[in-house]
Amino acid sequence: MTDPEPDAAVKSRDLQDQPARVVRSERLLAVLGPFRRVAIVSHVNPDPDSLASMLGLRALIEQAQPDKPVLLTVEGMIARAENRAMVDLIPIPLIPVGSVTMDPETAIIMVDSQPRTGRRESEETSPQVVIDHHETGGDLTGVLFRDIRTHMGATSTMVTGYLIEQKVLVSPELATALLYGIESETTGYPREASSLDDGALVWLYPRANKDLLARIRNPKLPQSHFATFQHALSNAFLYRDVIVSWCGEVTQPDIIAEIADFFIRFDRVDWALAIGLFEGHLKLSLRAAGLGDRAGEVLRGVVEGMGSAGGHDKRAGGMISQECKDPETIDRLMRTLRRRLLERLEIDEHQGQRLLNACPEIPAP
Numbered sequence: 001m002t003d004p005e006p007d008a009a010v011k012s013r014d015l016q017d018q019p020a021r022v023v024r025s026e027r028l029l030a031v032l033g034p035f036r037r038v039a040i041v042s043h044v045n046p047d048p049d050s051l052a053s054m055l056g057l058r059a060l061i062e063q064a065q066p067d068k069p070v071l072l073t074v075e076g077m078i079a080r081a082e083n084r085a086m087v088d089l090i091p092i093p094l095i096p097v098g099s100v101t102m103d104p105e106t107a108i109i110m111v112d113s114q115p116r117t118g119r120r121e122s123e124e125t126s127p128q129v130v131i132d133h134h135e136t137g138g139d140l141t142g143v144l145f146r147d148i149r150t151h152m153g154a155t156s157t158m159v160t161g162y163l164i165e166q167k168v169l170v171s172p173e174l175a176t177a178l179l180y181g182i183e184s185e186t187t188g189y190p191r192e193a194s195s196l197d198d199g200a201l202v203w204l205y206p207r208a209n210k211d212l213l214a215r216i217r218n219p220k221l222p223q224s225h226f227a228t229f230q231h232a233l234s235n236a237f238l239y240r241d242v243i244v245s246w247c248g249e250v251t252q253p254d255i256i257a258e259i260a261d262f263f264i265r266f267d268r269v270d271w272a273l274a275i276g277l278f279e280g281h282l283k284l285s286l287r288a289a290g291l292g293d294r295a296g297e298v299l300r301g302v303v304e305g306m307g308s309a310g311g312h313d314k315r316a317g318g319m320i321s322q323e324c325k326d327p328e329t330i331d332r333l334m335r336t337l338r339r340r341l342l343e344r345l346e347i348d349e350h351q352g353q354r355l356l357n358a359c360p361e362i363p364a365p
């Protein structure tokens with residue numbers, strides 16, 4: 001699937017005194033060799049792609065370098081119900097990143113993110129290894145092994161490639177995690193995936209536990225999930241082909257993206273922006289329906305000077321750095337964000353209207 005390298009070909013090149021092309025997983029393992037243990041880190045509020053990548057790397061290292069402890073770390077929270085189901089059912093033992101001592105004998109692997117891109121909270125220690133598929137380039141000073149392939153739909157695809165290269169025995173749980181890691185990144189966004197993602201999915205599917213997969217795809221949802229949808233529906237406004245929705249204060253940050261995904265399916269819109277308040281900060285999620293729309297670029301423009309944003313053509317996420325302690329601040333920031341979005345999309349904000357009228361409430365039947 002990834003870099004097929006028949007032994008014979010390597011040997012014949014060796015004979016010709018040419019440097020043999022060593023497969024990526026081989027180079028990665030060589031870098032880890034001298035270290036006594038390994039800690040794997042990812043972005044804040046890890047998603048299935050980063051969680052599965054961590055699990056896959058642990059299996060790789062456990063086979064190739066047994067007796068070397070591999071610590072999987074978490075920063076922020078496992079937010080979305082699907083992601084919680086994944087770590088509960090697989091299971092994926094995660095320890096808070098702050099509780100790990102990053103001494104010189106510990107190799108740090110960063111997956112699904114790059115150093116100093118604003119996607120992490122703690123950046124004191126630099127990783128020796130970076131494995132990622134995002135376009136947001138990071139500071140790679142001192143990185144000994146980097147595998148950054150922005151045309152890939154998921155980091156889990158790259159890790160699946162290493163497992164195949166090293167003939168690692170992949171358990172049904174690991175196959176399920178990697179499959180869901182790739183699927184959750186690429187479903188609905190086939191243009192952001194590559195044929196290697198397809199290849200990995202085909203390789204993983206027969207090895208995965210389908211019952212486990214079904215339970216991760218359709219987890220039970222807490223009451224707050226429905227409350228946020230109600231809030232977002234009641235406070236959604238339509239401006240030409242743009243919907244802007246205020247989700248209120250949310251109990252988990254990923255739901256803002258879920259709301260944006262929900263509204264972009266409306267047949268009258270080409271853009272959906274969802275904004276919510278989480279732990280005192282406004283978080284934004286933007287979706288675009290059209291081909292070649294620059295959601296990442298648009299959202300970066302909208303939050304310029306107010307916070308940070310990043311993303312792809314069709315989806316982007318961002319955060320406002322100013323703390324929101326009172327309704328006046330929230331209101332002022334919300335108005336600025338809406339005005340900037342509509343300006344960028346050349347829409348007159350006076351043509352705005354509420355998406356839905358207040359819904360009649362009936363007595364309990």
Ligand SMILES: [Mn+2]
Binds near residue numbers: 049112
């Ligand atoms: Mn990813």
